[in-house]
Amino acid sequence: MKLLVNDKTVKLDIRTVAELISNLKLNERMLYIQVNEQTIKKEEYATKMLKENDHIDIISAVGGGQC
Amino acid sequence: MLKIADKEFSSRLIIGTGKFASNSIMKKAICASGTQMVTVALRRVDLDNPDSDMTKAIDFNRLQILPNTSGAQTAEEAIKIARIGRTMGLGNWVKLEVTPDPWYLLPDPIGTLKAAELLSKDGFVVLAYMNADPVLAKRLEDIGTAAVMPLASPIGSARGIKTGEMIRIIIENSNLPVIVDAGLGTPSDAGYAIEMGADAVLVNTAIAASDDPVKMANAFRLAVKAGRMGYEAGLIASKEHAYASSPEKNII
Numbered sequence: 163m164k165l166l167v168n169d170k171t172v173k174l175d176i177r178t179v180a181e182l183i184s185n186l187k188l189n190e191r192m193l194y195i196q197v198n199e200q201t202i203k204k205e206e207y208a209t210k211m212l213k214e215n216d217h218i219d220i221i222s223a224v225g226g227g228q229c
Numbered sequence: 230m231l232k233i234a235d236k237e238f239s240s241r242l243i244i245g246t247g248k249f250a251s252n253s254i255m256k257k258a259i260c261a262s263g264t265q266m267v268t269v270a271l272r273r274v275d276l277d278n279p280d281s282d283m284t285k286a287i288d289f290n291r292l293q294i295l296p297n298t299s300g301a302q303t304a305e306e307a308i309k310i311a312r313i314g315r316t317m318g319l320g321n322w323v324k325l326e327v328t329p330d331p332w333y334l335l336p337d338p339i340g341t342l343k344a345a346e347l348l349s350k351d352g353f354v355v356l357a358y359m360n361a362d363p364v365l366a367k368r369l370e371d372i373g374t375a376a377v378m379p380l381a382s383p384i385g386s387a388r389g390i391k392t393g394e395m396i397r398i399i400i401e402n403s404n405l406p407v408i409v410d411a412g413l414g415t416p417s418d419a420g421y422a423i424e425m426g427a428d429a430v431l432v433n434t435a436i437a438a439s440d441d442p443v444k445m446a447n448a449f450r451l452a453v454k455a456g457r458m459g460y461e462a463g464l465i466a467s468k469e470h471a472y473a474s475s476p477e478k479n480i481i
Contacts, residue, residue: 186274
């Protein structure tokens, strides 16, 4: 399925948000995810189905101190 | 003990996690620093660099995580970032940064006060990055901020404590913890801030960008410890001229 993840087009064989996180090898505990500008709660990761051309935004914690 | 909101910390050194050469070095430096609180930034995941996921290198159970609102140029942007951090599960502590000027990264006092008030009312424990302005520090205290973080000099500049006289007044007047943040370049800068009576310091670049971040983290740990012991022991007053410490009578 073709998806737009953080403005980048990717083709992945996945169905749900949880599978997307697993495919990208991200730390599920520390993410903020929006699908088509709608925030997905952690408990919905496993059940939220993705569809062709969905726009997904993923935010994570990164190293940072001051600004 | 350092007390912020309802939490106590034995370490007075807070570490920023940016600019480390690797997650492994960062992890060792955090350990060597003895810190109990680290700051993190929130960013969109870089799909080309999945290894940049540093959340696996931080012990979230042992350390207080302080997400910052870096990148926010307005109060509204800072509030949005703070809420994203809370939704992510990073807790309700936030290091509030509203910095519209990219050259000096100086904080916007009006935007900071506005965001601090809204976030405090929304249940956040707000640690506010601010210029060393004693009046602003009191205004932030009045609206429910948990700690004030006056800058020593511009972020990452390693210029040391250039705002010392104002920081001294903030420490004298404030009922909140005062955390000297930004611009500390050397362990002695950190020690000096703590000797003055600052409750804590936040250091990132001076450690992360040094040749040996693990050794530098240890140096900062020792300097902060020495500074605090000096402060608690009671520094003597400075004088205008010499006072002999050898006996002045019965000179040979």
